[in-house]
Amino acid sequence: MLLMDEFPQLPPEVWVCVFRFLTTEEKHTVRTCCKYLMKLIDHPSLWKDFTVVLSDVRRYNCGFWATLHSRKITRVAVQHLRRREWRRLVKFLPGMTAIVFVNGGKEENKAYKEKYLRDLKKFPQLGELGVRNASWMEPLLGLSLTEQLQDQLTHLSVCNVRLTCAADFIHAVSHLYNLQHLLYHQQGDGFGLPSGVRPVPRSGFHHMLSGLQKLKHLSWGMRGEPAEPLPDDYFSPPGSFQQSGRSQYGGPALTSLELVDYPETLLPENALRSLSSLRCLTIRYKYMREGIECRLKSWLSPLTQLTSLTIIGGNSLGAYTTTIPSSVTRLTLRVAITLKDMDSIAPKVPGLLHLDIEQNRSSGSLCRRIPMLFPQLRTLRIRFFRREPEKDLLSLHRLRHLVQLELLVERSYILRDYLNGHPWPSPGVQELISQLRALSDNRISVITTMRQRNPLRDCDCMWEGD
Numbered sequence: 001m002l003l004m005d006e007f008p009q010l011p012p013e014v015w016v017c018v019f020r021f022l023t024t025e026e027k028h029t030v031r032t033c034c035k036y037l038m039k040l041i042d043h044p045s046l047w048k049d050f051t052v053v054l055s056d057v058r059r060y061n062c063g064f065w066a067t068l069h070s071r072k073i074t075r076v077a078v079q080h081l082r083r084r085e086w087r088r089l090v091k092f093l094p095g096m097t098a099i100v101f102v103n104g105g106k107e108e109n110k111a112y113k114e115k116y117l118r119d120l121k122k123f124p125q126l127g128e129l130g131v132r133n134a135s136w137m138e139p140l141l142g143l144s145l146t147e148q149l150q151d152q153l154t155h156l157s158v159c160n161v162r163l164t165c166a167a168d169f170i171h172a173v174s175h176l177y178n179l180q181h182l183l184y185h186q187q188g189d190g191f192g193l194p195s196g197v198r199p200v201p202r203s204g205f206h207h208m209l210s211g212l213q214k215l216k217h218l219s220w221g222m223r224g225e226p227a228e229p230l231p232d233d234y235f236s237p238p239g240s241f242q243q244s245g246r247s248q249y250g251g252p253a254l255t256s257l258e259l260v261d262y263p264e265t266l267l268p269e270n271a272l273r274s275l276s277s278l279r280c281l282t283i284r285y286k287y288m289r290e291g292i293e294c295r296l297k298s299w300l301s302p303l304t305q306l307t308s309l310t311i312i313g314g315n316s317l318g319a320y321t322t323t324i325p326s327s328v329t330r331l332t333l334r335v336a337i338t339l340k341d342m343d344s345i346a347p348k349v350p351g352l353l354h355l356d357i358e359q360n361r362s363s364g365s366l367c368r369r370i371p372m373l374f375p376q377l378r379t380l381r382i383r384f385f386r387r388e389p390e391k392d393l394l395s396l397h398r399l400r401h402l403v404q405l406e407l408l409v410e411r412s413y414i415l416r417d418y419l420n421g422h423p424w425p426s427p428g429v430q431e432l433i434s435q436l437r438a439l440s441d442n443r444i445s446v447i448t449t450m451r452q453r454n455p456l457r458d459c460d461c462m463w464e465g466d
């Protein structure tokens with residue numbers, strides 16, 4: 001280890017620039033060296049978008065809170081705060097902009113009351129609120145909290161939360177008129193409730209959309225299957241006036257829509273026809289029923305501005321590849337894929353820049369085919385689960401614009417199957433990766449680990465890591 005005297009004499013701001021390249025763990029290591037480095041590492045510019053996870057708030061002493069204060073931390077994930085810890089949060093992190101409560105108040109006798117969130121009004125810059133995996137015995141968004149937050153809240157996410165009344169909650173959300181980003185995934189099993197979860201009815205949903213005219217991204221849970229599918233105009237709230245006998249679309253100009261836990265039976269064929277402003281569409285299917293026709297084919301037709309499409313599960317690709325809009329530049333598929341499917345997708349998306357797929361289930365080399373089919377690719381992500389990548393991986397150097405390649409495996413496959421407990425990437429794959437780098441003159445950077453989970457944004461429904 002270097003002694004302080006041996007340190008290159010650099011101005012502190014240059015050191016701070018250098019430290020920007022470190023991971024959080026590396027920063028913590030450097031910080032333990034001496035007081036001078038500790039001070040530099042705690043510079044706020046190094047922690048700008050960092051989310052601190054307060055997993056055991058009782059353990060933290062004053063020094064810990066003072067460190068958060070000097071780093072000017074603004075984003076917090078927490079399980080549960082008692083009165084004392086709320087006070088500390090107010091005192092040391094007054095500039096907090098985002099907070100998510102995860103896994104708190106799950107048991108019946110610990111369910112939250114309305115007053116639990118009343119201190120949020122002490123954070124004038126708070127714009128982002130999330131609650132996940134929790135239980136509320138009183139309204140989560142009561143009247144006074146809604147009034148306090150309605151001017152400032154731009155992001156709200158509520159996933160797997162037991163609410164006293166979903167309709168009241170949706171009604172309260174409709175008053176948060178500055179929301180740009182809304183995630184609502186109904187609670188799942190595990191709360192000892194009879195399974196009676198139903199989609200939010202049309203009237204309440206329309207009222208909410210009409211109130212949220214600034215909404216850009218909507219992630220909407222679709223749990224529950226009513227006897228009748230939802231009406232044709234579920235995503236088309238009527239406007240306040242009518243023109244030539246037809247009601248105008250009165251909802252926000254959404255650019256991003258995600259349907260979570262979607263059962264194919266719930267929405268009709270023309271459900272998305274009024275959402276022509278969409279640029280991103282994600283459908284996470286719950287399960288498929290035999291004999292139900294795939295609606296994606298007709299959903300995709302009117303989305304002429306779509307640039308990003310993500311499909312998780314659902315029908316076989318052949319059912320909808322013909323209508324994938326040619327404007328799509330980012331495509332993510334978690335669907336069984338064959339080389340034949342790839343052949344039929346390629347002509348539909350000539351400008352594809354980003355592709356994220358699973359290893360093919362048919363025989364033949366995926367890696368050899370990709371450079372011919374998608375020559376413009378900038379990034380490529382493949383999840384392997386049947387066999388390791390082989391020599392054909394080297395064909396990817398023919399992708400002249402490729403700068404990032406992610407090669408991932410699911411942990412369960414490492415433990416259970418072909419890798420027999422070997423680490424990933426195995427020595428053979430590591431050798432292939434260095435050959436690929438050399439072939440591309442180090443243009444392609446190769447990533448083999450899953451990105452870090454964002455504790456604020458990634459709820460359990462979305463997180464695909466281990």
Ligand SMILES: [Zn+2]
Nearest residue numbers: 159185459461
């Ligand atoms: Zn969720």
